[in-house]
Amino acid sequence: MVSEFRKKKLLFLHRFFDKDASGAVEKKDFEQAAVNISNSRGWKQGDAKYKETFDTLLKVWSDLESVADADKDGAVTVDEWIAMWDAFAQNPSSAHAWQSQYCKFIFQLQDATSDGAIDSEEFSSVCVSFGGSKDQAVTAFQKMSKGKSTISWAEFQELWREFFAAEDPSAPGNFIFGTSTF
Template identity: 30%
Template sequence: MASEFQRQKVAGVFHAMDADGNGYLEESDFETLTARWVGIRGWEPGTEDHDRMRAIMMGWWSAVASLSDADHDDKVSLDELMTVVDKLPEIDDAVYATAEAMFDAVDQNGDDRIALAEHQQVVQAWKGSADGVADVFGKLDLNGDGHLTREEFRELWAGFWIGDDPKSPSQWVFGPY
């Protein structure tokens, strides 16, 4: 069972992603998050970058819905999501696959690393604000080279969803809460 710390950090992400604030994650929330993100980057509908981002985000919605929507009402409550969080250590391959897709989405220029500005964009899209991201980026940059490598991001992403250590840098992958 998820600890109170795990529930708190996942709840922070859940509420940020609940774009309409109705207490559920729905397909429309992921459409809104996609629109925010491509808007920040200036990608127009029909462009390759726009379509790739939409595919990644809607793929994430499909995974969340298929794993979490226990009552099949096309919406996911925090409690439903937490039942999946409890199971994530057993399906860590799915967590790492999601990390790979999200890395590709965040890495705007395709240089196989995430710079602070790229990380700020994604947090801005998810939360509506990038406040504090610059303050925590150094904690995420595990080797101190000024960017996140694919491996660093994979470990941080997995650590956020699976981990239970409040002192782990992974707690900051979605920015401060």
């Protein structure tokens, strides 16, 4: 059973993707996310990064739908979302390909300089572009980096797993999305 704390984290992420607030995540939500990300980065339709972002998120959606959409209605409900991420938390080493791909996508999105590490400025700029508070993002980065100036890809993967599995509200992985207000 998923604890109330983990459920709040998972609902936060579900609401992030549910762009039209329909109560379910659908393909059109991923398409809108791709547009929003591209716009926030200044990528125009036809740019290589725009296409890469769009293609990656649609691939993530396709794989997510095949795994999580239990009733095959083209939408991932809250219950389906929670069940899927709970299965991940039970055995993170057997993550579905899309979950690993999504983790890498988020890391690369935050690593704006493509130097293999995320720093506070990169992290907070992404959080702000999605409507978050810069101060809250900087605080979140300090907590998840444990005071270090950067987070490597290997560290980010561990933080990612921790976000979905941790029961401890102060666990560093709880801050990877720039907030801890679940």
